[in-house]
Amino acid sequence: MALAFEQGPIRPPSEAHSLLIRLTRNCPWNKCAFCNAYKGTTFSVRTVEDIKRDIDTIAEMSRLITRAQQENNVSELQARLHELDQYQLYHVANWLSYGGKTVFLQDANSLLMKTAALLEILGYLKEKLPTVERITSYARSTTLLRKSVDELAQLKQAGISRVHVGLESGCDAVLKFMDKGITAQQHIDAGKKVKAAGISLSEYVLLGLGGRKWAREHPFDTARVISAINPDYIRLRTLAVVENTPLFTKMQQGEWEEQSDTNTVEEEKIFLENLNGIDSRLLSDHSMNLLGEINGRLPHNKPAMLRIVDSFLALPEEEKNNYILGRRWGLYNRLGDMQDPSRHERVKNTLRSLQSQGTLDATIANLKYQMVRV
């Protein structure tokens, strides 16, 4: 069997060039109504010994790849390289090609491990992989609340540079309905702790999560919570309701109604308008987001970001549909792409055809669903 190390299925898009090291498996909460990332799996904490063995394997792969790159005659290395898992060899080579500087600790909530164990792993990781400069992890706010600021500061000192937190909503009614297992105030307290420890904080906001019922409260309360935390990064995501989730069932039973794409942009406007007193960097760095060009530093770029939102909302209905279809189809990344006559014409013809068949909404929903699955 090829020599390999263990990896989980998920990482944030911003960690595309990071080395993925698995500390825990799956999600210890696994109840959020909208999430199917770890459905049907069981959470477990890996042993420090197993994780160290993985780090040794990665260090060995790095050493062999570096030697193969430096030496002209690699034939003597080839037998050894073939003993390694080829996909992971590629992963490590890709990581090294970006300088071997960043590591993401998988899976959904690895800071749940005991602080002493985390410190031991981080120390070993830095010793065996000395090029590493940035180590990040997902963490649930409930987990962060259980650690003291002093413990978080020790983790920062040992190498944890950033935590990614799925805030999703700052509206208590939405958090409760979605079974997120946390309140808005707990999100605020956890976020403040991370910042007090000097760890960079990335908070994820899920547009559309309030559905039609909480269309105003969700963005308004979320802006209030984010403004109280002042995270380093705010990362926008857009909800797509997927099958095999409790939310899909609730929707089918009429307990929750999905927002339209246009209404989600209206939510985005309320959210942006109500972000106050913070200097976070806001990014719309996911292909599910309708307006991919929303990106900037608060408060300076807030007017420019709102202008983009208003430009979309001011479009005539037919042009809104043209943009939504083109974006979901992958032909547009930003509103300005509609100015390209050939792309616009192509989308326009398809739009008319789908409208005449009465299948526009179903096609857009299908395209959106496909994006969640990739």
Ligand code: SF4
């Ligand atoms: S905590 Fe995160 S990974 Fe776990 S169920 Fe909720 S959204 Fe999914």
